[in-house]
Amino acid sequence: MTFSIQYIDDEKIEKDYKKAISELGNFFELNWEFNKPRIFLVKNRVTIDKILGKKTEDWVVGFVNKADVYMLDRENYEKESCHKFSEEEYSKTIKHELAHSFFQVISGFKNKPDWLWEGMAIYLSDQDETKNKPKEFSEFLDYYEKSGPGVYKESGFVVKLLVEKFGKQKILELIKSLMSINSKKEFQDKFKAVYGFELNYGNINEQLDRV
Incomplete structure (x- = not known):
């Protein structure tokens, strides 16, 4: 199974990411310096299903694999899910998924x-x-x-x-x-x-x- 990925420079997501990492690090008392979580933006529902190896419900817009975060791309957020899009809610979803990453680390996955x-x-x-x-x-x-x-x-x-x-x-x-x-x-x-x-x-x- 083959997937195509590319690096993008998204200032808004990067800002949300850094803020979330800092705040979550303070809460979990974890100074995460190496092998930090990466965010992968997924274009559509079909790709989410292929990554997870199963048919997902339309409310699923993010998930983690080990420490990495996979998010439905905001460009297709409403088209590919049952959720309404807002920048505030998308930022919260990023932090939600990153919280899972921290949880994984301190719980032994x-x-x-x-x-x-x-x-x-x-x-x-x-x-x-x-x-x-x-x-x-x-x-x-x-x-x-x-x-x-x-x-x-x-x-x-x-x-x-x-x-x-x-x-x-x-x-x-x-x-x-x-x-x-x-x-x-x-x-x-x-x-x-x-x-x-x-x-x-x-x-x-x-x-x-x-x-």
């Missing part, structure tokens, strides 16, 4: 549970600002192995709650522990060890009520 994987990227890219905050959480725990558009509904707000109520060090400890976690049960045990309570809707919603 683990990306489960999916709610934590996506929730971190949503929170750190401020994409939760355009979503309706749930009055209570009732869905995010369905997304451990499973992924899908539903994971974006609550996960960013769950991560925001955990970071703002308990501090970032606990969630960084949790993410770093993923490299030695091999099951949902092991993750639940680690979550309880870090936060002092079991991971369930009742306990999370109780924390939400106290904010």
Whole structure:
């Protein structure tokens, strides 16, 4: 399978990239100097499907491969996806995908549970600002192995709650522990060890009520 690529000098993307790398580095406490993530702009849905080796849904506009980021080119953003284009949202999507790159590095390239994987990227890219905050959480725990558009509904707000109520060090400890976690049960045990309570809707919603 053959793909054609070329280097481009895009000042806007480069500016967004540098800003995101700096801010994410501060959060994750990672000074990324060598083999930094690269951004590959993909022209169309067909090419995304070929790269991933499967048919993708029209809401998929970015993904990571190891540390590198693949983004649907903004020129075809609306034509090749179900999303409306804006420069602000595109910048947030770049940061979202780069957050995945940082997550990969500190987790030992683990990306489960999916709610934590996506929730971190949503929170750190401020994409939760355009979503309706749930009055209570009732869905995010369905997304451990499973992924899908539903994971974006609550996960960013769950991560925001955990970071703002308990501090970032606990969630960084949790993410770093993923490299030695091999099951949902092991993750639940680690979550309880870090936060002092079991991971369930009742306990999370109780924390939400106290904010």
